[in-house]
Amino acid sequence: MTAAGDASAGGAPLLDVRDLSVSFRTDRGLVRAVDGVSLHVEAGETLAIVGESGSGKSVTALSILRLIDDAGSIDGGRILFDGEDLLRHDEATMRAIRGDRIAMIFQEPMSSLNPVLTIGKQVGEPIRLHRGSVWKQAYERAAELLRRVRIPDASGRLKDYPHHFSGGMRQRAMIAMALACRPRLIIADEPTTALDVTVQAQILALLKELTREANSALILITHDLGVVARYADRVAVMYAGRVVETATARALYADPRHPYTAGLMASIPTLDGDVEGSRRLATIPGQPPDLAALPEGCAFAPRCPHAFERCGQPPPLEETEAGRFSACHFRPPSGRAQVASRSMEKVS
Amino acid sequence: MTDALLQVQDLKVHFPVREGLLQREAGSVKAVDGVSFELRRGETFGLVGESGCGKSTTALAVLRMIEPTAGRIVFEGEDVTEHTAAGMRTIRRRMQMVYQDPFGALNPRMKVQDIIGEPLVVHGLAKDRSAWRARISELMDLVGLLPDMADRYPHEFSGGQRQRIGIARALALEPSLVICDEPVSALDVSIQAQVINLLVELQERLGLTYLFIAHDLSVVRHISDRIGVMYLGRIVEVADRDTLFKNPRHPYTQALLNAVPLPDPELESRRPENLIAGEVPSVRNPPPGCRFHPRCPKVMEVCSQEVPILHGEEATGQVACHLHPPGD
Numbered sequence: 001m002t003a004a005g006d007a008s009a010g011g012a013p014l015l016d017v018r019d020l021s022v023s024f025r026t027d028r029g030l031v032r033a034v035d036g037v038s039l040h041v042e043a044g045e046t047l048a049i050v051g052e053s054g055s056g057k058s059v060t061a062l063s064i065l066r067l068i069d070d071a072g073s074i075d076g077g078r079i080l081f082d083g084e085d086l087l088r089h090d091e092a093t094m095r096a097i098r099g100d101r102i103a104m105i106f107q108e109p110m111s112s113l114n115p116v117l118t119i120g121k122q123v124g125e126p127i128r129l130h131r132g133s134v135w136k137q138a139y140e141r142a143a144e145l146l147r148r149v150r151i152p153d154a155s156g157r158l159k160d161y162p163h164h165f166s167g168g169m170r171q172r173a174m175i176a177m178a179l180a181c182r183p184r185l186i187i188a189d190e191p192t193t194a195l196d197v198t199v200q201a202q203i204l205a206l207l208k209e210l211t212r213e214a215n216s217a218l219i220l221i222t223h224d225l226g227v228v229a230r231y232a233d234r235v236a237v238m239y240a241g242r243v244v245e246t247a248t249a250r251a252l253y254a255d256p257r258h259p260y261t262a263g264l265m266a267s268i269p270t271l272d273g274d275v276e277g278s279r280r281l282a283t284i285p286g287q288p289p290d291l292a293a294l295p296e297g298c299a300f301a302p303r304c305p306h307a308f309e310r311c312g313q314p315p316p317l318e319e320t321e322a323g324r325f326s327a328c329h330f331r332p333p334s335g336r337a338q339v340a341s342r343s344m345e346k347v348s
Numbered sequence: 349m350t351d352a353l354l355q356v357q358d359l360k361v362h363f364p365v366r367e368g369l370l371q372r373e374a375g376s377v378k379a380v381d382g383v384s385f386e387l388r389r390g391e392t393f394g395l396v397g398e399s400g401c402g403k404s405t406t407a408l409a410v411l412r413m414i415e416p417t418a419g420r421i422v423f424e425g426e427d428v429t430e431h432t433a434a435g436m437r438t439i440r441r442r443m444q445m446v447y448q449d450p451f452g453a454l455n456p457r458m459k460v461q462d463i464i465g466e467p468l469v470v471h472g473l474a475k476d477r478s479a480w481r482a483r484i485s486e487l488m489d490l491v492g493l494l495p496d497m498a499d500r501y502p503h504e505f506s507g508g509q510r511q512r513i514g515i516a517r518a519l520a521l522e523p524s525l526v527i528c529d530e531p532v533s534a535l536d537v538s539i540q541a542q543v544i545n546l547l548v549e550l551q552e553r554l555g556l557t558y559l560f561i562a563h564d565l566s567v568v569r570h571i572s573d574r575i576g577v578m579y580l581g582r583i584v585e586v587a588d589r590d591t592l593f594k595n596p597r598h599p600y601t602q603a604l605l606n607a608v609p610l611p612d613p614e615l616e617s618r619r620p621e622n623l624i625a626g627e628v629p630s631v632r633n634p635p636p637g638c639r640f641h642p643r644c645p646k647v648m649e650v651c652s653q654e655v656p657i658l659h660g661e662e663a664t665g666q667v668a669c670h671l672h673p674p675g676d
Contacts, residue, residue: 052536168627196398197563201607201623223537226566226609230616249613267541269570271593271608272615279548281541281570287506288536 012083013040014217015064015185020077022056022063028292033059033072035241038317041185046208046218048232048249050225050264054291055238057221061187064219065104066094082184100130103178105207107190110170113162119146119173120158126180145176149206168199175207182214189221204231225268229253237261240289240299243317247324257326260284260300298329306330352422353525353557354387354410354443359419361402361409365632377632379405381581383419384658387525392551392558394572394589396565396604400631401578403561407527410559411443412436424524441471444518448530450510454502460513461498464488467520487516492546508539512546519550527559532567544571565608569593577601580631580639583658587665597667600640638670646671 022034034056041047051057062068064079066086079086081102086094098104103126106112113122123145124138133141139158146154149172162170171191178186188207192200208231211218220232228235228249235252237245237260245258256262266282286303295302301311310329317327359380367374380402387393395403408414410421412428421428428439447453454463465474465484474480485495491512502510511531518526528547532540548571550556562568568575569589576586577598585598596602603624610616626643629635635642641651650670659674660666 052538166627196628197565197607198398198603198624199627201609202625204609205621205623224609225537225611229611229613230609232613253611253613264537265611267538268611269541269544269566270612271566271569271605271610279570280545283541283545284538285542287508288539 012080014043014045014082015041015219016078016080017060017064018078018080020060020063020079021075022059022068022072023075024072026071026292031291032075032294033241033291034063037077037238037241037243039236039243039246041217041219043184043217044212044215046211046220046231046233048220048222048228048235049238050222050228050235051238052223052288054240054288056241057238058189060238061104061189061219061221064187065098065102066091067098067104096130099126099177099183100181101183102185102187103181103183105171105174105178105186105188105191107193110162110167112174113170115162117161118158119160119162119165122162123158123173123176123180126177130181141180142176145180146173148179148210149173149176151176167195168203171195171199171203172206175203175210179210179214179216183216185217185219186211187219187221190223191220192227193222193224200227225265237264240291240294242299242327243325244300244328245324245326246317251324257320257324258300258328259304259306259330263303263305298327304330351388352386353389353424354559355420355422356386356406356410357384357420357422359383359406359409359421360417361405361414362417375632378581378634379631380409380416383578383581383583385576385583385586386662387557387559389524389557390551390555391573392560392571394560394562394568394575395578396562396568396575397578398563398604398628400580400628402581402631403578404529406578407445407529407559407561411440411445411527437471441521442523443525443527444521444523446511446514446518446526446528446531449534450507450514451502451534453514454510456502458501459498460488460493460500460502460505463502463513464498464516464520467517471521473521483520487520490519490550491516506539507535508542511535511543515543515546515550519554522554523556525557525559527561529561530563531560533562533564540567547571565604577604580628580634582639582668583666584640584669585665585667586658586662587667591665597665597672598640598669599644599646599671603643603645638668 017037017039020034020037023030023032037060049057049060063074068074074087120139120142123142127133127141128135128138143155143158151157151169151172165173192203195203204227222228232249234248236243239260245261256265263284267284269281284303289299297312298315301307315327315329317325320326360382361380362376362378364373365375365377366372383406397403405414409416416429423439424442431439461484464487465480468474468480468483484498488495488498493509493512532543535543551558560571572589574588575592576583579600585601596605606622624643624645637652637654638656641647648670656668656670658666658668
């Protein structure tokens, strides 16, 4: 089977996740949240992982940092970061990597910032911890970082607590923390979902600008196809714990290959285009997958307009042309995207 | 307008702020501060804006689930604000609400039939048990749920199905107005489209009028005939859908539209990044004059001094901005 991780031309990618599987113990038995996921990220690149609830996108991200809670376990695979397998490290080594070479930004800045520590302490902490700086230096660097994320009167706000900050400012502080040690890789899990649209746009533009400046790679986890289109270089689409398609953002939007991707693209209302005459949106029929009761074979088959007998077998993620991978038995003729989305409409 | 189902005139909702040991009234939060709009029979009026703009408070005030501080709310020819609690009960049969959170809005201990059928019992509309059950089956069928699932509990349903249960309950009393407060924002993308289509279909079949409140501009654009844009307790612009999206006049409307990323990398790469700075200020202490002026890229001297009035013809759109003075 071809792994998406092998796709890079020349040189090993910064992050190369191979055949990762993660499961959780639940009331309804063992649930496989991530099932044989392979993906890679090049230095300085923005990879978006897109999917709906239960697709495994967040679990994949948390697994890279080995932050899965006690109910979950990583059952197999490799996570090669700069050539070393993170799954072989002990906890102390992982602690040294987190916040230093790989940083994470979470969705809820209120719950991921410590409410009883000042902003200065929290932004300065990774510098003190990983760079061995004394607090005075750490504070100076924290003020500099807060300035870079455009918090007005940065040094004056080091003594503020998170509740003094607005939602957008808290997320700016989170970005400052993430950038503190110039990480090679930043993982941002729905970083702006909790924010208003105008603030979301500011934060994402800032994140993109600063990661580009630092030449950090960015994994952007989101359900918002607009955000992906604006900020991602490459996209991995996940469904029911598996990667179903990867491509460059342009190629994916111009011509989605997997029927799930095509259905998703067709079902979102947009700001341009004609509304009149088509007040019905194309839909993907059925319900989101139940991870505790997945069908054998392709998990999307029960909702897929193209499903046929072969779909009872799990489709491997295969390269369909240079740089493009799709996990689907159905091979649409040319003009695929249109065909796929039109047949979606018929089904609905 | 003769075909107006609902007229909201100069609606104000102010919440007192209490401070100190004796909890003295120290001021007020003007959550909704002089909002006027009209809903025509059978149309969908979208109300958009960011957090704190007062869109949900406006909805709750129309239903009088929050007491308005001032203003008139005329629904089917009657001034809702003049009614007693008992009078409101009759009126609420005609206006119902669909909530955002399909998980929190349904009582987990009630069977689906009791959730959907409760309004019928409360208003004494079911002759007997078999008529009641028949009506529930009819409602479930109407929203695309299998009637034989009536005995189940909410947790056995997915998010999209739960939202269908909420819609069935709202339709039980055959309302003319349905207020939808962020009805799809908690749902997955692929499920959103199903629920939007259901709402459109129900409107066509039952002749419903919707007040559709949401922060997602693409969803609002898709479903609405006319749209009002709110900022910090006031309406800044009202226009029909195409006018608003093709030719937004208020700088805040323009900023909102610019901020929404389009699901097309090709278009996005050619789009100038034209973002406004700052965040929505606290409603507790709103800026004087035009409330948007501290963030406005086209701010003028007058903007911090005078409140711009919403003016203009219903047909061509209304705007509250000193760049577009009356008679312009």
